[in-house]
Structures are given as C-alpha cells and as structure tokens.
Amino acid sequence: MIEVEIEMVRLDPDAKTPIVILREKEGKSRRILPIWIGLFEAIAIVTEIDQQTPIRPMTHDLLKSVIDNLGAEVISVLVSDLREDTFYAEINLRQSDGKVIKIDSRPSDAIALSLRAKAPIYVSEEVMAISGISQAIVDSTPEDHLKAILDNLKPEDFGDKV
Amino acid sequence: MIEVEIEMVRLDPDAKTPIVILREKEGKSRRILPIWIGLFEAIAIVTEIDQQTPIRPMTHDLLKSVIDNLGAEVISVLVSDLREDTFYAEINLRQSDGKVIKIDSRPSDAIALSLRAKAPIYVSEEVMAISGISQAIVDSTPEDHLKAILDNLKPEDFGDKV
Numbered sequence: 274m275i276e277v278e279i280e281m282v283r284l285d286p287d288a289k290t291p292i293v294i295l296r297e298k299e300g301k302s303r304r305i306l307p308i309w310i311g312l313f314e315a316i317a318i319v320t321e322i323d324q325q326t327p328i329r330p331m332t333h334d335l336l337k338s339v340i341d342n343l344g345a346e347v348i349s350v351l352v353s354d355l356r357e358d359t360f361y362a363e364i365n366l367r368q369s370d371g372k373v374i375k376i377d378s379r380p381s382d383a384i385a386l387s388l389r390a391k392a393p394i395y396v397s398e399e400v401m402a403i404s405g406i407s408q409a410i411v412d413s414t415p416e417d418h419l420k421a422i423l424d425n426l427k428p429e430d431f432g433d434k435v
Numbered sequence: 436m437i438e439v440e441i442e443m444v445r446l447d448p449d450a451k452t453p454i455v456i457l458r459e460k461e462g463k464s465r466r467i468l469p470i471w472i473g474l475f476e477a478i479a480i481v482t483e484i485d486q487q488t489p490i491r492p493m494t495h496d497l498l499k500s501v502i503d504n505l506g507a508e509v510i511s512v513l514v515s516d517l518r519e520d521t522f523y524a525e526i527n528l529r530q531s532d533g534k535v536i537k538i539d540s541r542p543s544d545a546i547a548l549s550l551r552a553k554a555p556i557y558v559s560e561e562v563m564a565i566s567g568i569s570q571a572i573v574d575s576t577p578e579d580h581l582k583a584i585l586d587n588l589k590p591e592d593f594g595d596k597v
Contacts, residue, residue, distance in 0.1 A: 313475040314494070329521065329541050332476070332494050336501065342536050343505045343528070359491065366505070374504050379491050 274351060274395040279384065280305060282319050291315035293384060295352070295396060297405075304405035306396055308352070308360050314381030321388040333382070337389040344369030347390035350383035355400050436513060436557040441546065442467055444481050453477030455546060457514070457558060459567075466567035468558055470514070470522050476543030483550040495544070499551040506531030509552035512545035517562050 277295040285292050293315065295306040310318075317333045330338060340347060346367045354361040362383040364376040378386075387394050396405075439457040447454050455477065457468040472480075479495045492500060502509060508529045516523040524545040526538040540548075549556050558567075 317494075329523075330539065330544075331541075332479075332498070332544050335526075335538070335540050335544050336494070336498050338538055339498065339501060339526075339528070340505070342538055343502070343507055343530060345505055361491075364501075366501070368505060376497070376500055376504055377492065378497050379493075382492075382494050382497050 274397060275401050277306065277352075277394050277396050279318070279322065279388075279394070282315050282322070285309065293318060293381065295384075295394065297401070301408075303408050304401060305408075306352070306401060306405050308380050310379075310381035314379070314385055317385040318381070318388065321385065333385040333389060336382075336386055340366065340390070347386060347392040348373065349393045349395055350378070350387040352380045352383070352394075352396045352400055354397065355403055360400070436559060437563050439468065439514075439556050439558050441480070441484065441550075441556070444477050444484070447471065455480060455543065457546075457556065459563070463570075465570050466563060467570075468514070468563060468567050470542050472541075472543035476541070476547055479547040480543070480550065483547065495547040495551060498544075498548055502528065502552070509548060509554040510535065511555045511557055512540070512549040514542045514545070514556070514558045514562055516559065517565055522562070 276298045278298050280294040280296040282291055282293050284290070288309070290309050291312060291314075292307045293310050295308065297303045297305075317331060320327070320331070321333075327334065337347075348365040348367050350362060350364050352360055352362050360380045362378045362380040364378050364383050364386060366374050366376060368374060384394060386392075438460045440460050442456040442458040444453055444455050446452070452471050453474060453476075454469045455472050457470065459465045459467075479493060482489070482493070483495075489496070499509075510527040510529050512524060512526050514522055514524050522542045524540045524542040526540050526545050526548060528536050528538060530536060546556060548554075
C-alpha cells in the first residue's frame with residue numbers, strides 16, 4: 274500500500290467533470306494518480322480542504338457523525354482496485370470492540386470521509402502501477418507540469434467517473 | 436409525531452431548487468409539508484423511489500452500508516424542528532447493544548436514508564402545525580391541486596433549502 278495525499282481537485286476541461294489528483298507522499302518518484310469523480314463529491318472534498326464549516330451537516334459530515342456516534346473510527350481508506358475502467362475503494366473502520374471491518378466505497382466518498390476523519394489515504398501498488406504517472410513524465414513538461422499532462426488525459430485512459 | 440410519506444419530489448419553477456413534499460399518512464386532513472432540498476439529495480431520494488440500482492454505491496447507499504456493517508439499524512427519521520427558516524431532522528438508530536441514539540441531520544439526508552432502510556418518516560406536531568398545508572386548502576384549487584399551490588410557494592414561506 275502506498276500512502277498518498279491530495280494534490281488538487283480540478284475540472285477536466287474536456288469532460289467537464291472534476292478530477293481528484295492523488296500524489297505519493299514519500300519516495301523519489303512521487304507518482305500522481307488522477308481519478309474522475311462526481312461534482313457533488315468534488316464539492317465535499319474541496320469544502321473540507323478549505324475548512325469551510327457548513328451551517329448544517331452535509332452528507333459526508335453526517336456519515337462521519339454516524340461513525341462517531343456508533344463508537345467506531347475511520348482508520349484509513351484505500352483505493353484498492355481498478356476494474357473495467359472503474360476505481361474501487363474501501364473504508365477501514367475500527368469498531369468499538371476493536372474489530373476492524375472494510376466497507377466497499379467509491380474513492381470519492383472514501384476520500385471525502387478520510388479528510389473529515391483525518392485518516393490516511395492509501396493506493397494499492399497494483400492500481401498505482403497501472404494508473405500512476407511518474408514524476409519523470411510530470412517533469413518533462415516544464416512549463417506547467419500538471420496542467421499540460423492533465424489536459425491531455427481522457428477519463429477512459431484511467432478509469433471512469435466513480 | 437405524525438407519520439408521513441413522500442408525496443412527490445418536484446422542481447420549484449421559480450427557485451429552480453427541488454422540493455420534497457411529505458404528506459400525512461393517516462387522518463382526515465392529510466396535510467402536506469413541502470421542504471426545499473439540494474439537487475444531489477433530491478437525486479438520492481428519486482433514484483431510491485424509482486428503485487434504480489447504481490453500479491457502485493452512491494453516498495447514501497454507503498451511509499446505509501456503514502450503519503449495517505456496524506450492526507446498527509435505522510428505526511425512524513424525524514423532521515423535528517424549524518428554526519430560522521431551516522428544517523432540522525434526526526435519525527434514530529438502534530445500536531447492536533439495543534441502545535437507541537439520535538443523530539442530527541438535514542431532512543433530505545434523513546429521508547434519503549429512510550427509504551434505503553425502509554424506516555418510517557415522522558414530522559413533529561409543531562413543525563406540521565407551522566408549515567403543513569391542509570387538504571382543505573389543497574382541495575380548494577380543483578384544477579391541479581398541488582401544482583397551483585406549490586407554484587405560489589416561495590422557499591422563504593416554509594424554510595430554507597436544507
């Protein structure tokens with residue numbers, strides 16, 4: 274498992290859908306992984322990054338509140354798989370009795386929750402090997418590294434909107 | 436507490452925001468209660484009413500899955516209060532040890548969850564007294580009862596988008 278952080282959330286200019294860009298936290302290469310997500314989930318991620326506090330709990334705040342109130346804890350989230358152009362994720366919860374359970378999730382929901390729970394985000398080695406973009410490629414476009422690369426990406430290159 | 440059911444979800448033609456219309460399940464008057472909600476939450480309600488099964492779990496499906504996996508159960512949801520033009524709701528969960536807990540929520544999230552959990556929706560007597568519209572008023576516009584009434588409603592009459 275590779276720990277990642279959120280590099281940015283941006284709008285894909287062609288597909289008009291948001292992309293969350295994850296980046297390896299450690300290591301020389303620090304590959305990036307773009308994942309197309311829904312607009313609502315992008316908002317849920319950005320509002321938390323910007324530390325905006327909504328007057329009433331939004332859906333991912335409610336999700337966090339339910340987990341807290343049931344005595345559980347988000348340990349981590351993992352972008353675990355890529356099958357038929359769709360990324361899969363899992364949310365790892367520790368129950369009040371100490372038992373750890375995995376919940377199937379879209380990456381976008383898992384990431385929005387991880388931010389609220391201050392839990393680390395991981396990507397499986399396999400997913401990063403298939404869909405990660407190395408720093409060498411990023412560096413080879415000196416003008417505006419990420420922008421140039423991302424503008425040439427298509428959702429179908431890396432997995433469908435999830 | 437008054438048990439209600441979802442009468443319809445429709446788009447407010449002026450404000451361009453969705454409204455969920457709840458209706459008293461029993462009794463002579465069968466008042467209706469319109470609540471303005473967000474677009475995403477409206478989609479989450481409509482997809483469940485239409486029994487559409489998404490390929491991957493949407494956010495409210497994930498919320499239900501988390502509750503199930505933590506051994507809890509949605510007993511009911513309640514539109515409990517209306518303060519400063521905002522409706523408040525609570526989700527009543529029964530934990531695995533039998534303890535019942537209340538979670539603060541927006542009505543839209545509570546309703547979207549209640550449909551997935553097949554749990555009843557209630558409105559407090561107080562909220563229905565303030566914001567409910569009686570069947571007599573609905574009936575006084577015979578042509579197209581609800582449409583005529585709703586087209587004259589403004590969000591500020593009944594509570595803000597929640």
